[in-house]
Amino acid sequence: xxxxxxxxxxxxxxxxxxxxxxxxxxxxxxxxxxxxxxxxxxxxxxxxxxxxxxxxxxxxxxxxxxxxxxxxxxxxxxxxxxxxxxxxxxxxxxxxxxxxxxxxxxxxxxxxxxxxxxxxxxxxxxxxxxxxxxxxxxxxxxxxxxxxxxxxxxxxxxxxxxxxxxxxxxxxxxxxxxxxxxxxxxxxxxxxxxxxxxxxxxxxxxxxxxxxxxxxxxxxxxxxxxxxxxxxxxxxxxxxxxxxxxxxxxxxxxxxxxxxxxxxxxxxxxxxxxxxxx
Amino acid sequence: xxxxxxxxxxxxxxxxxxxxxxxxxxxxxxxxxxxxxxxxxxxxxxxxxxxxxxxxxxxxxxxxxxxxxxxxxxxxxxxxxxxxxxxxxxxxxxxxxxxxxxxxxxxxxxxxxxxxxxxxxxxxxxxxxxxxxxxxxxxxxxxxxxxxxxxxxxxxxxxxxxxxxxxxxxxxxxxxxxxxxxxxxxxxxxxxxxxxxxxxxxxxxxxxxxxxxxxxxxxxxxxxxxxxxxxxxxxxxxxxxxxxxxxxxxxxxxxxxxxxxxxxxxxxxxxxxxxxxxxxxxxxxxxxxxxx
Numbered sequence: 001x002x003x004x005x006x007x008x009x010x011x012x013x014x015x016x017x018x019x020x021x022x023x024x025x026x027x028x029x030x031x032x033x034x035x036x037x038x039x040x041x042x043x044x045x046x047x048x049x050x051x052x053x054x055x056x057x058x059x060x061x062x063x064x065x066x067x068x069x070x071x072x073x074x075x076x077x078x079x080x081x082x083x084x085x086x087x088x089x090x091x092x093x094x095x096x097x098x099x100x101x102x103x104x105x106x107x108x109x110x111x112x113x114x115x116x117x118x119x120x121x122x123x124x125x126x127x128x129x130x131x132x133x134x135x136x137x138x139x140x141x142x143x144x145x146x147x148x149x150x151x152x153x154x155x156x157x158x159x160x161x162x163x164x165x166x167x168x169x170x171x172x173x174x175x176x177x178x179x180x181x182x183x184x185x186x187x188x189x190x191x192x193x194x195x196x197x198x199x200x201x202x203x204x205x206x207x208x209x210x211x212x213x214x215x216x217x218x219x220x221x222x223x224x225x226x227x228x229x230x231x232x233x234x235x236x237x238x239x240x241x242x243x244x245x246x247x248x249x250x251x252x253x254x255x256x257x258x259x260x261x262x263x264x265x266x267x268x269x270x271x272x273x274x275x276x277x278x
Numbered sequence: 279x280x281x282x283x284x285x286x287x288x289x290x291x292x293x294x295x296x297x298x299x300x301x302x303x304x305x306x307x308x309x310x311x312x313x314x315x316x317x318x319x320x321x322x323x324x325x326x327x328x329x330x331x332x333x334x335x336x337x338x339x340x341x342x343x344x345x346x347x348x349x350x351x352x353x354x355x356x357x358x359x360x361x362x363x364x365x366x367x368x369x370x371x372x373x374x375x376x377x378x379x380x381x382x383x384x385x386x387x388x389x390x391x392x393x394x395x396x397x398x399x400x401x402x403x404x405x406x407x408x409x410x411x412x413x414x415x416x417x418x419x420x421x422x423x424x425x426x427x428x429x430x431x432x433x434x435x436x437x438x439x440x441x442x443x444x445x446x447x448x449x450x451x452x453x454x455x456x457x458x459x460x461x462x463x464x465x466x467x468x469x470x471x472x473x474x475x476x477x478x479x480x481x482x483x484x485x486x487x488x489x490x491x492x493x494x495x496x497x498x499x500x501x502x503x504x505x506x507x508x509x510x511x512x513x514x515x516x517x518x519x520x521x522x523x524x525x526x527x528x529x530x531x532x533x534x535x536x537x538x539x540x541x542x543x544x545x546x547x548x549x550x551x552x553x554x555x556x557x558x559x560x561x562x563x564x565x566x567x568x569x570x
Contacts, residue, residue: 010476014372015379021369022386028401028444029389031412035404047410048418090298097294102287109295116306118557120505122526123550124309126533126543127316131309150305155298180291209394211508216534230396234403234512243404250400254393261392265385268392272452 029254036060036251040242047243059248068221069252072229078141079214079225080207083148087203088196090149095158095192096184100170110159116152121212129216139223147213148206154199161195162188198271201264208257226253310550317544322537334544344545346520347528350435351504354524357439358446358503363496366447370454371484384455391448395508402441403428403513428514431521438509438522446502450495457491458484490563497560501553525549 035043037055063069097103098110128147137143165188173183214225224232230253233246261268317334321327338344369387373380390398405412406427414424427437461484469479507526510516516523516531523531525545533542 018372018379018383022383025386025390025444027412028405031404032401043410047404047412048415051415090301094295094298097291101291101294103289103292103295104287106287106292109299112307113299113302116302118554119306119310120549120553122505122507122529123546123553124306124313125529126539126546127309127312128305129534130539131304131312146301147305149298149301152302152306180294184294205392209392211395216530227394227396230394230400231508231512234396234400243410246400247404250397254397257392257394258389261389262385268388269384269452272449272456 032247032250035244036247038244040244043243059242059244060252062245063248063252068224068229069226069249071222072224072226073253073256075141075144075224076208076226079144080204082141083145083207084200084203086145086149087151087154088200091154091158091199092189092192092196093184094155095160095162096188098155098159099162100184100188101180113152113155116150117156121147125212125216132217138217139220143217144214144223144225148203148210154203157199158192158195161192165191194270197267201268201271204260205257205268313543313546316540317547319540321540327540330540334541335547337541338544338548343520343523344525344528347523347525348548350520350522351506351524354435354439354442354506355500355503357436358442359496359499361439361443362446362450362499362503363492365443366450366495367454367488367492369447369451370458371480373451374455374458384451387451388448390445393445395445396512398441398445399509399512402444406437406441406513429518431518434510434514434518434522438506438513441509441513442503442506446499450499453495454488454491457488461487493563494560497556497563501556501560504549504553504556 031050034050035047036059037057038050039054039056039058042049042054094113098106098113132138132143137146169187169191170183173187178186209227210225211227211231214228215231218224218228221229221232230249233249318329318331319327320330320333373384373387393401403411408414408424408426408429411424411427413427417424425433427433465483466479469483474482505526506524507530510522510524511527511530514522516527526549529542529545529549532538532545
């Protein structure tokens with residue numbers, strides 16, 4: 001067999017492998033969509049009915065009327081959006097401070113922050129919950145947003161990024177008598193936009209999909225985020241208003257983040273790559 | 279010049295790090311230390327409690343339910359980390375090219391990673407549940423009995439592992455892809471000139487150049503999968519007979535369902551110790567890279 005036909009054969013084998021694996025990957029999602037398009041009574045007979053018609057949009061009509069998903073969607077947008085902004089602000093300021101400025105015990109303080117990377121959320125949950133009880137922050141937006149601001153990953157990332165920017169830039173600005181804050185704001189911050197994008201995407205995805213803290217902090221249905229709201233429907237699985245209806249909620253919850261993913265796919269890939277290099 | 283920059287550091291410079299540091303100390307360090315303290319008390323929901331020393335820890339090591347959850351967690355890590363280290367590498371090797379087809383499949387394999395655990399479990403419950411799940415529909419086609427994916431204590435953790443691999447393989451795949459893209463192209467060109475076979479190129483060039491990424495992915499996944507919680511909490515509530523209850527679910531149940539907070543705090547110290555060790559290993563492995 002010639003080298004070129006061997007190469008062609010290999011290409012076909014690779015493509016076939018990808019198609020099979022890709023199909024397996026997507027089957028669970030396709031099954032979910034199929035179920036969501038069936039009437040609840042059809043599915044009660046047998047879920048095998050989902051392989052053929054009739055299909056209906058009645059579940060989708062039903063959740064617009066009765067379900068809490070819109071409220072949960074709004075809560076998720078508020079919490080994830082504000083948390084992302086908060087992380088970007090705090091991490092940029094701190095990253096600049098650690099990378100560029102001198103102050104007493106700077107290196108020790110930075111080490112203390114690095115140590116935080118090893119602290120799992122679950123290890124602090126009991127006392128954090130007590131703290132927020134004491135401050136009456138449960139079932140509130142600040143209560144849902146604040147814990148995410150403490151994660152050290154952003155500070156670590158931004159510090160590395162600021163360190164990589166040539167010092168000559170600030171030195172020129174110092175000659176012009178610019179203040180520290182002005183150097184940060186006008187000269188360096190615009191250069192960190194790629195890192196801001198990386199951090200922003202990670203923070204938003206992490207916050208949007210966070211289940212652990214909102215599950216513990218938000219106990220009132222009107223303060224549920226999308227993840228917790230959906231879990232409440234799921235835990236009551238036995239008394240569910242119907243499989244089709246439940247699957248419609250899943251589709252509804254998945255669609256916004258999948259749209260965000262498809263739009264920002266290029267940036268997400270770059271963000272992961274960027275974080276890997278760092 | 280740089281003397282002007284590094285003029286004797288003053289506390290006012292620390293104002294830049296102060297806002298973050300305040301949040302960090304209040305919401306991460308304080309709860310950590312307070313949790314260590316709390317683990318030495320017999321305390322209920324309202325905090326008031328009596329000092330019991332290490333009695334909570336002694337109780338943990340006698341507690342069958344806790345020991346089972348530790349064993350479950352290690353079993354789960356052993357089930358998930360190898361496939362999550364190898365499978366994404368294979369995918370990355372297949373997809374390390376700039377064609378549109380490759381970009382499409384990268385998108386497909388990463389898509390599950392952007393979903394939340396509640397969506398993932400809802401979707402997979404519809405596959406694995408023994409009455410009406412997709413899997414049982416398929417086995418019925420062949421006239422076979424449905425497999426008790428979620429109710430057989432021997433199988434349930436394997437089911438959790440399948441779900442988790444499906445959910446998590448996108449991120450390591452992306453990490454491998456970015457590592458593969460940093461392998462200098464001219465090495466491959468040289469190999470091609472030497473008529474090196476595909477396998478030989480893979481063994482002698484590609485794999486050695488991503489070996490560090492392989493180790494990093496393995497450790498990263500260890501840390502991540504030790505924190506298993508949502509999948510069993512949502513699908514099986516830890517059952518049957520506690521066969522799918524991981525450490526984090528134990529902490530959750532003791533702390534927020536039975537409100538035995540001192541005891542739960544003690545269990546979370548054990549989790550912290552395990553994860554701290556894994557993170558330290560990761561730190562030293564990354565360190566070896568030198569410059570960074």
